[in-house]
Amino acid sequence: MRYLIKFSYDGSNYCGYQVQPGLHTIQEKLEMAATKINNDIKTNVVSTGRTDKGVHALSQYAHLDIDVMITPYKLKRAMNSNLPDDIHVINAWRVRDDFHARFNVVKKEYHYVLNTGEYNPIERNYAYQYNYKLNIDKMNEAIKYFVGKHDFRAFVTENENKENCVRTIEDAYIEKDISNPEKYVFKFIGDGFLRYQVRNMVGLLFKVGQEKIEPSTVKEILESKSRKKNGVTAPSEGLYLVNVVYSNLDDFIIKE
Amino acid sequence: MRYLIKFSYDGSNYCGYQVQPGLHTIQEKLEMAATKINNDIKTNVVSTGRTDKGVHALSQYAHLDIDVMITPYKLKRAMNSNLPDDIHVINAWRVRDDFHARFNVVKKEYHYVLNTGEYNPIERNYAYQYNYKLNIDKMNEAIKYFVGKHDFRAFVTENENKENCVRTIEDAYIEKDISNPEKYVFKFIGDGFLRYQVRNMVGLLFKVGQEKIEPSTVKEILESKSRKKNGVTAPSEGLYLVNVVYSNLDDFIIKE
Numbered sequence: 381m382r383y384l385i386k387f388s389y390d391g392s393n394y395c396g397y398q399v400q401p402g403l404h405t406i407q408e409k410l411e412m413a414a415t416k417i418n419n420d421i422k423t424n425v426v427s428t429g430r431t432d433k434g435v436h437a438l439s440q441y442a443h444l445d446i447d448v449m450i451t452p453y454k455l456k457r458a459m460n461s462n463l464p465d466d467i468h469v470i471n472a473w474r475v476r477d478d479f480h481a482r483f484n485v486v487k488k489e490y491h492y493v494l495n496t497g498e499y500n501p502i503e504r505n506y507a508y509q510y511n512y513k514l515n516i517d518k519m520n521e522a523i524k525y526f527v528g529k530h531d532f533r534a535f536v537t538e539n540e541n542k543e544n545c546v547r548t549i550e551d552a553y554i555e556k557d558i559s560n561p562e563k564y565v566f567k568f569i570g571d572g573f574l575r576y577q578v579r580n581m582v583g584l585l586f587k588v589g590q591e592k593i594e595p596s597t598v599k600e601i602l603e604s605k606s607r608k609k610n611g612v613t614a615p616s617e618g619l620y621l622v623n624v625v626y627s628n629l630d631d632f633i634i635k636e
Numbered sequence: 637m638r639y640l641i642k643f644s645y646d647g648s649n650y651c652g653y654q655v656q657p658g659l660h661t662i663q664e665k666l667e668m669a670a671t672k673i674n675n676d677i678k679t680n681v682v683s684t685g686r687t688d689k690g691v692h693a694l695s696q697y698a699h700l701d702i703d704v705m706i707t708p709y710k711l712k713r714a715m716n717s718n719l720p721d722d723i724h725v726i727n728a729w730r731v732r733d734d735f736h737a738r739f740n741v742v743k744k745e746y747h748y749v750l751n752t753g754e755y756n757p758i759e760r761n762y763a764y765q766y767n768y769k770l771n772i773d774k775m776n777e778a779i780k781y782f783v784g785k786h787d788f789r790a791f792v793t794e795n796e797n798k799e800n801c802v803r804t805i806e807d808a809y810i811e812k813d814i815s816n817p818e819k820y821v822f823k824f825i826g827d828g829f830l831r832y833q834v835r836n837m838v839g840l841l842f843k844v845g846q847e848k849i850e851p852s853t854v855k856e857i858l859e860s861k862s863r864k865k866n867g868v869t870a871p872s873e874g875l876y877l878v879n880v881v882y883s884n885l886d887d888f889i890i891k892e
Binding site: 388389390436438465466467468470498499500501502504506557558559 | 644645646692694721722723724726754755756757758760762813814815
């Protein structure tokens, strides 16, 4: 039987989402828990996509196939009791076998958190700390160039720039944190994001904020489809996957 | 020369503030950094008071005597470059030799953070997670009994109840977190707090919220001056020292 799980994690202590031999990853921990529940039958956990080392998720999804009879509620409970306290299953559903956690995604939202105020040790793994001058207005102007359907080849790492890099960003904007006016959240909503794309977009926005380049240069770099002279990747600790939307999810969910 | 430092820390990885042989503490790290700056002369760091294992501080103060000539700004910088990233010096001042970080305090503020919403792995060390029914209105009614000058003997651990336990709480109330309506912050402002006092007061408020006792029972327990039948201590991860106020601090600060 196929299940869909919604989960969150603190990426600080992991080498990213995807299984890598000899390293601790989110997927490894999820699969260990699922395998245990599935009577020790090796169980794959297929997520919406990977996140990199140090990146967090407030709302990530994955599907998995379990042979034992278990209600979604009990699966959630059993997963959580077998997971470390920095990974948490929020919800679980029975889904049709043709549901796929990666292929059925229609929308994802990423946030990038920037702290320009005093360094806070409690948030050292949860925000990018930057205490130099930044022109946020210009960054807000520049971020708009990312909105729309574009070939984002200029924002992927070079060894991966052969695949299809066309993605649509529905909205992108910078908001002040409601509880801390010295914190800013960069929000990106789109149909999908390439590896490092968000951190590379944010990295370029920093160049704009530092007034090293004009906002319009972002448009030029985007249209150049080349990563050359554009190699700024914002640190991972500020990045969060905050939402994933599926097409017609209700049609795939099997009610008990 | 005497200096005053203002600092913050994430208490998660420490056995409290105060030096304990063989254990990692905040004071140990501060004194190691100060001693290094002070040409390896063993340097004591005298704080406003200790915090316990797992308790955080957003604004804590301490004084220390340094023999080498150093500006407050350079002391701050040197401390931070010698401290781990979960302890941070926010500011430093030169002060008169008769200033004392503990004795000159007139006011302290503690917050206790409660999350009644979905467990968030990112906040696992920074809020107390509670997902059962709580009557917040009754807790808000009960917390008012702590306001005023009282003998708080009923809220200290038994082996310490011989000292003077009279303290004045200027204000105490519960607020909803501005950015998350399922999070509550219990705020306590007073002239001083006994060891475990805040966590023991919050622990009793939980009994009220669970409707095991009436709000008025808090008054009775306070007046009983006895810890018997009252032994609930709220977990440390929700507790923060957020502010310390000194009397006439400006008179003690030596301007450069």
